Amino acid sequence: MAKKVGMEGSLAVSEAVKLANTDVVAAYPITPQTHIVESLAEMVANGDLDAEYIPVESEHSAMSACLGSSAVGARTFTATAGQGLELMHEVLYVASSMRLPIVMAVANRALSSPLSVWGDHSDVMAVRDCGWIQVFAENAQEAHDLVLWAFRVGEDTNVLFPVMVNIDGFNLSHVTEPLLLMEQADVDKYLPVNKYPLPLHPDKPVTMGAFGPPFIYTEAKKAQEVAFQNTKETILKGWDEFEKVFGRRYSPIETYQADDAETLLLTMGSLSETASLAVDNMREQGKKVGLVKIRLWRPFPFEEFRKTVKNANVLVVLDRCLSFGGPGGPVASEVRSALYDQANRPKVVSLIGGLGGRDVTPQNFEYMVDRGLEIAEKGSDSEYEMIGVRK
Amino acid sequence: MADLTWKDMEIGNIITTPGSARAYRTGDWRSDKPIKDYETCIKCGMCWLYCPEAAITIDDDGMYGFDLFYCKGCGICAEECPKKCITMIEEEEV
Known part of the structure; x- marks a missing residue:
């Protein structure tokens, strides 16, 4: 039986990241996302999560580090908000076009100026077209569930796209709510091992992120768009399977x-x-x-x-x-x-x-x-x- | 390469064949190309040494020539040649 607990939305996210046995977290703290990465850093430091925690100097670096770790096939998570998401902007496009299944929680926040740490959807709407799968959570339970689902869908070899889970800053990230904490055995049943098909490895060298001259760029974008449209089936299957294991139903x-x-x-x-x-x-x-x-x-x-x-x-x-x-x-x-x-x-x-x-x-x-x-x-x-x- | 369709792309446009950049013709950026007076050349190899694209060839007799598949027409060979036997001419003149 899943345990019912009272938990802050941010911690509901980091608990899901822990249960997913994430390999790498590269993140930069920013309000209102801070509690997510703080608690993950603590889990890693205490030995509760066997992962590399990469403290970086900016969100641009956070997403760049995520590219590298995802490219070797490591399960990779980051989180950000507001200005941080905008600083990541150009690297978001690289993640999706290189088909790296990074999972990111965004604690949605307004954009400056005037400086505002509070919530709205200006940050995510500015990255609407970046080629990530994007979902919105309504409460802490959904945030908890959707992060796990994001790993399963993103890493599926029929998908291989990064996934963004949006949770409203403060209204979700900082509010304590009743939550059914997922059981490790159920999580292991739901989430297979990440097997990126063409990882960076010395035994079989590949080139990632090469340049695309005019004769091939259009074909590359067409391939990306078709693959992105085709994620729908796996997205739905991911929610069907989620219901079978955890009993909660999600729909587009x-x-x-x-x-x-x-x-x-x-x-x-x-x-x-x-x-x-x-x-x-x-x-x-x-x-x-x-x-x-x-x-x-x-x-x-x-x-x-x-x-x-x-x-x-x-x-x-x-x-x-x-x-x-x-x-x-x-x-x-x-x-x-x-x-x-x-x-x-x-x-x-x-x-x-x-x-x-x-x-x-x-x-x-x-x-x-x-x-x-x-x-x-x-x-x-x-x-x-x-x-x-x-x- | 130029006839690849979108269905031929690897996931994330990953390149699985090492050294495939060799097949990419950089020579078509060129607006000036080198020509050479082979009578004056003393085979000193300064052009070979200075070429930033390794686009100078050497034949069995030790004579230097140009690999126009990669030559971008920068003119450094013509500038450095001590015998001034290399001249840059506009592509259209050929």
Whole structure:
């Protein structure tokens, strides 16, 4: 039986990294990710985790060290947040195009300036196109589970891509929640040994990261994109197997009270739990409101998403990130694009809130639904609206 | 190499054959190419010594020539030749 414990979200992540018997952790501490790497450093120092802990001088170096360790076939983990993720930016693309199955937890944080250590999704949205598999966790249990799943999926020889597990800074990373801690025997059953097919090894030398002149670069990118699209099957299988071993079910798109809903809220990450409270309130008032949560952000689950929202009239999307001068929040703009060619589709309303750690309450979600319906009916004079701004 | 399709790529574009860079023609970057007056050459080997690309060849008689598959046309051989028997000419003139 899995043990029920009270545990901080960050420690739920590092416990999963320990249970996965990770070989290398290369990381640089940054708020609000610090507790993850602090606790891992402690586990390694105390001999509880037999891994190399590489303290580095920056996040750029952290990800570069991860490339090296993953390239020799070592199970590799790192974690970062906000500015740290942006400093890693160029190396993220190298990890995915070199097909190195690094697992990274991102404790989502706003970007400077003004300097903010608090949570939003500006950091991950800026690396949206970097070719990593990206998922969002809603609570500490999901963070714990998804890290283990990330190793299994990323290292699968049908996948071989890095995986990013997003957990909201502070709201998840620093909150203690009840958690079913996975048993080592179950973890060993679920997660096979990492066998990278072409590792760096003196017995069989290979060249990694060679240059690609114009005659081959396009072919290299096509191969990467096809391989990335094909990860979906293993992603789903990874969740099916997870349910068999641990009894908890995950899906690319998840819903709450969405089946007969006329108006749908769309959220990602920890705010989904708050939004579900608002849905309960509005259901009591007789409003047909439901919630859609995107778990799998990349590769984007187009088919599941379209199927889920097709019968709704209005889809109100809450983005925790601004696209300055753009067509709305990044999530709203993507789902609009995903729905544009569909015969049956809801009107998409783009709202932006929860920036830089600003709380979003159930009342705020109720306002979003009311305002969303108003915009859907009468239109708005801007591409998107920011909610909760003092005037 | 130029007819590889996207299906021929190894995972992560890993190269499994050592030394495959030899097949890459660097000579097509060249805008100037060296020509040589073989009558004046004294086979001193300064061109061979100075060439940064190891693109100077030696034949059985000890005569130096050019490997235009790799020669990038930098002109260092022409500059260093003590007999000034190497001249750089524009590719189009050939």
